[in-house]
Amino acid sequence: MSASSSGTAPRILLCNDDGIHAPGIHSLATALDGVGELFVVAPTTEQSAVGHAITVRDPVRAHSVAFEVPSGPVPAWGVTGTPADSVKLACHELLDPPPDLVVSGINQGPNTAVNVLYSGTVSAATEASILGVDALAISLCDWSEPQFEEAGRWSRRIVEWALEHGLPRGVLLNVNVPALPEDEIKGIALTRQARARWEEGFDRRTDPADRPYYWLSGTFVNLDDGQETDLSAIERGYVSVTPIQHDMTAYDAFDALTDGSWDESFGGTDFET
Amino acid sequence: MSASSSGTAPRILLCNDDGIHAPGIHSLATALDGVGELFVVAPTTEQSAVGHAITVRDPVRAHSVAFEVPSGPVPAWGVTGTPADSVKLACHELLDPPPDLVVSGINQGPNTAVNVLYSGTVSAATEASILGVDALAISLCDWSEPQFEEAGRWSRRIVEWALEHGLPRGVLLNVNVPALPEDEIKGIALTRQARARWEEGFDRRTDPADRPYYWLSGTFVNLDDGQETDLSAIERGYVSVTPIQHDMTAYDAFDALTDGSWDESFGGTDFET
Numbered sequence: 334m335s336a337s338s339s340g341t342a343p344r345i346l347l348c349n350d351d352g353i354h355a356p357g358i359h360s361l362a363t364a365l366d367g368v369g370e371l372f373v374v375a376p377t378t379e380q381s382a383v384g385h386a387i388t389v390r391d392p393v394r395a396h397s398v399a400f401e402v403p404s405g406p407v408p409a410w411g412v413t414g415t416p417a418d419s420v421k422l423a424c425h426e427l428l429d430p431p432p433d434l435v436v437s438g439i440n441q442g443p444n445t446a447v448n449v450l451y452s453g454t455v456s457a458a459t460e461a462s463i464l465g466v467d468a469l470a471i472s473l474c475d476w477s478e479p480q481f482e483e484a485g486r487w488s489r490r491i492v493e494w495a496l497e498h499g500l501p502r503g504v505l506l507n508v509n510v511p512a513l514p515e516d517e518i519k520g521i522a523l524t525r526q527a528r529a530r531w532e533e534g535f536d537r538r539t540d541p542a543d544r545p546y547y548w549l550s551g552t553f554v555n556l557d558d559g560q561e562t563d564l565s566a567i568e569r570g571y572v573s574v575t576p577i578q579h580d581m582t583a584y585d586a587f588d589a590l591t592d593g594s595w596d597e598s599f600g601g602t603d604f605e606t
Numbered sequence: 607m608s609a610s611s612s613g614t615a616p617r618i619l620l621c622n623d624d625g626i627h628a629p630g631i632h633s634l635a636t637a638l639d640g641v642g643e644l645f646v647v648a649p650t651t652e653q654s655a656v657g658h659a660i661t662v663r664d665p666v667r668a669h670s671v672a673f674e675v676p677s678g679p680v681p682a683w684g685v686t687g688t689p690a691d692s693v694k695l696a697c698h699e700l701l702d703p704p705p706d707l708v709v710s711g712i713n714q715g716p717n718t719a720v721n722v723l724y725s726g727t728v729s730a731a732t733e734a735s736i737l738g739v740d741a742l743a744i745s746l747c748d749w750s751e752p753q754f755e756e757a758g759r760w761s762r763r764i765v766e767w768a769l770e771h772g773l774p775r776g777v778l779l780n781v782n783v784p785a786l787p788e789d790e791i792k793g794i795a796l797t798r799q800a801r802a803r804w805e806e807g808f809d810r811r812t813d814p815a816d817r818p819y820y821w822l823s824g825t826f827v828n829l830d831d832g833q834e835t836d837l838s839a840i841e842r843g844y845v846s847v848t849p850i851q852h853d854m855t856a857y858d859a860f861d862a863l864t865d866g867s868w869d870e871s872f873g874g875t876d877f878e879t
Contacts, residue, residue, distance in 0.1 A: 379663070381662060381663070382659065382660045382661075382662045382663075383656075383657070383659045384656070384657035384658030384659045384660070384690075384729065385657030385658060385723045385724055386655065386656045386657045386659045386724075387655045387657070387724055387822065388655070388822065389654060389655045389822060390652075390654070390655075392811070392819040392820055392821045393819070393820050393822070394817070394818070394819045394820070395818075395820070417657075418822070421806060421808075421822065422808060422820060425806055425807055425808055426807075426808045426810065426820060447736055447852060449854055450658045450729075450732065450736075450852055450854070451658055451659075451660055456657065456723075459723065463720055463723075463803055464803070465803075490871070490872075494867070494868070494871050494872070497867075498867045498868075500859075501856070501858075501859045501862040501863070503801075503856075504856045504859045504862075520872065520873050521872040521873065523860060523863060523864065523868075525853070525855040525857070526853050526854060526855045528776075528853070530736055530737070530738075533694060533698055534698055534699075535694075535695060535698055535699045537699065538665070544667070545667070545668075546665040546666065546667045547665055547666050547667070547668070547695060547699060548665045549660065549661065549662055549666070549691070549694065575855060576855065576856040576859035576860065576863060577854045577855065577856055578854060578855075578856035578858075578859070579720060579723055579854070580798070580799050580801070581722055581723070581799060581850045581851060581852070581854065582798040582799045582848060582849065582850065582851075583774070583776075583777045583849040583850055583851035584798070585774075586773075586774045586777045586849035586851070587796060587849065589774040589777075590774070590796060590849060591796065594767070594770075594771045595767070595771075595796075598763075598767050599763075599767070599793065599794040600793050600794065
């Protein structure tokens with residue numbers, strides 16, 4: 334656990350994937366006003382579902398942006414790139430010293446189950462964790478007309494806890510807040526990523542020249558009846574907090590893979606789990 | 607384990623992130639000629655480092671592309687989207703029935719350690735695995751003038767094994783082949799993702815109007831001295847095969863998080879690992 338050094342105000346970088354002008358990141362900054370020294374570095378435009386994309390074939394630019402919280406202005410830059418680009422540029426170039434904590438959000442819509450992989454909000458936090466900086470991703474489970482105040486209050490509580498106690502190395506927290514009024518949220522549940530997937534189709538249309546094009550569409554289906562999942566926690570009125578890591582090795586698969594047929598074909602392995 | 611149904615030729619979908627015209631996917635198709643019924647659905651243009659991006663705000667299009675292997679033409683489509691888009695569109699729209707196996711590659715350059723998260727090659731295989739289709743990602747550890755023949759031979763061996771035995775549910779194989787001649791490759795090692803990171807900087811330049819822009823640059827640093835990692839295997843002359851899952855939950859973190867301070871602040875958790 335690596336809590337921030339006491340004595341000075343912690344440096345907190347805010348990022349998101351909805352873009353620097355989205356209401357969620359302004360609500361987050363307002364909610365965290367006074368918790369530490371705030372900085373905002375986020376994509377200039379919406380970057381939903383970019384996953385962990387980074388920009389390697391083009392340069393990126395950063396533009397200073399006016400950004401206010403109740404106590405005054407916050408240094409803020411819009412970046413012509415992805416959420417992961419924004420965190421990299423902030424940590425390596427724009428902020429000196431780098432931040433003590435990165436908070437990504439508040440996303441409009443949940444980032445649960447397999448959506449963790451598609452989410453730009455989570456990828457900003459994952460990038461911070463790769464760079465060795467504690468990080469949280471925060472999403473509000475409401476696509477339509479989100480009210481961010483309650484999610485902001487929970488963000489502040491969890492951020493204060495993370496600043497005081499630090500996070501395990503290489504682990505970030507993926508927070509999903511149900512779209513419920515204050516008195517209907519039952520508390521926080523530590524959860525795992527649910528097994529779920531999109532039952533997808535494509536909406537096939539033809540353009541005026543009669544050429545086909547396809548819109549991704551689909552229904553999200555929970556395939557997991559565990560009570561300890563992110564989806565279940567939200568359904569039951571809890572704020573879901575899932576610890577996430579960027580080591581994607583399927584450790585449980587080694588036994589299944591080395592059950593005989595693998596060894597016969599390719600020889601044994603000296604891997605020890 | 608879900609091996610493909612015997613009796614009929616397995617349907618094998620090829621994808622990549624270097625684009626449908628890249629030499630690596632042609633070498634892969636040639637290497638797999640005769641193993642099953644081949645199909646190619648891959649991005650029209652290079653999509654390196656797009657991670658698990660999907661296209662949700664725009665439609666995608668698919669164009670039929672001429673694609674030949676020694677035994678004859680292969681049905682092939684170029685997609686105006688990401689690798690994950692290509693796999694989704696192939697499985698839901700272009701191929702009926704969907705494929706028995708997805709093979710993504712052969713990528714020009716390694717996809718090891720944390721690069722798994724940035725890689726479009728791996729994300730195509732991950733997407734297949736999310737959709738319930740067995741999948742492999744194959745990369746050749748050579749950025750400069752890759753010779754894909756040897757990597758093609760290893761691809762064929764591993765694909766044949768996967769078709770016969772199937773993969774554990776939700777697990778894909780991330781294969782990295784060292785850039786060595788046939789007689790210098792020692793065999794296959796089952797590995798885990800190494801702990802490593804990019805020691806990055808940005809190359810700050812100014813345009814003719816004196817405005818700054820930034821090129822991402824950096825050196826890849828292995829922070830992991832384990833012998834059982836993907837990086838170590840390649841260094842020692844082995845083909846590295848890492849089982850990968852898309853559940854990013856940090857199960858080991860639950861104990862650290864619930865060591866007392868979490869419970870005091872937020873109450874206990876009924877999570878059972």
